Amino acid sequence: MKMSSTSRRLLLFSNSSMAGEEYLQFASSLINQFKDGWGMSKALFIPYALRTHEDYTEKVKKAFHPFGIEIEGIHKAEDPVAAVRSAKAIFVGGGNTFQLLKGLYDHKLIDPIRKSVLQEGVPYVGWSAGSNVATASICTTNDMPIVHPPSFHALALVPFNINPHFVDADPNSTHMGETREQRIEQYHEIEGMPPVLALREGSFLEVHDDSAFLRGRSGAKLFRTGKPVEAFEPEANLSFLLESS
Numbered sequence: 001m002k003m004s005s006t007s008r009r010l011l012l013f014s015n016s017s018m019a020g021e022e023y024l025q026f027a028s029s030l031i032n033q034f035k036d037g038w039g040m041s042k043a044l045f046i047p048y049a050l051r052t053h054e055d056y057t058e059k060v061k062k063a064f065h066p067f068g069i070e071i072e073g074i075h076k077a078e079d080p081v082a083a084v085r086s087a088k089a090i091f092v093g094g095g096n097t098f099q100l101l102k103g104l105y106d107h108k109l110i111d112p113i114r115k116s117v118l119q120e121g122v123p124y125v126g127w128s129a130g131s132n133v134a135t136a137s138i139c140t141t142n143d144m145p146i147v148h149p150p151s152f153h154a155l156a157l158v159p160f161n162i163n164p165h166f167v168d169a170d171p172n173s174t175h176m177g178e179t180r181e182q183r184i185e186q187y188h189e190i191e192g193m194p195p196v197l198a199l200r201e202g203s204f205l206e207v208h209d210d211s212a213f214l215r216g217r218s219g220a221k222l223f224r225t226g227k228p229v230e231a232f233e234p235e236a237n238l239s240f241l242l243e244s245s
Contacts, residue, residue: 060091136154140187203218
């Protein structure tokens, strides 16, 4: 069964910046391609993944200003729930995923964001931690649990998990710890865990209604319980992931 939505519009980035580029240059230039069609001239920014909310918001404002996208930080709203309900687009930045999810729970934003995105068709753009919280759970984040959210269950805008900043194992490395791939495979040793889409840096997922496509400069790997790992290149159709597992 597919998730029910009217006009789901998501951009889920593995990362915000690329080596040698300005902050958000990679992501903001791509987001600009969707701006007009998705009505993203103004966006509510959620900076909860970092503690310096004002500095973080100003940094994001600067990145999107050249593209005519006005950024408003939710931390300044007297009523965060009302701010979400009136938002024309929702941008969620990276940082610490546990801290971000706790902020969403603390401000009672899980259900309002889900309703805005899945029922009202409000565009959602996330990068790194912002992509993690868009998924079924944050269990496949790379971050340390510096705070304790009441649950690892996230926004569930898609019925699978993401592992951002995915790095393939270096065959020449002498590191003896688990690789990222092994960590994800350990996650799937637990029965009933959802698929994990591991996004290499430079990649992002575009979701529009019931279609999903891998975009960007690099590929991704898909991990599913009891199935071989699959590799995908940019422009791959991943719409099948939107079906409940």
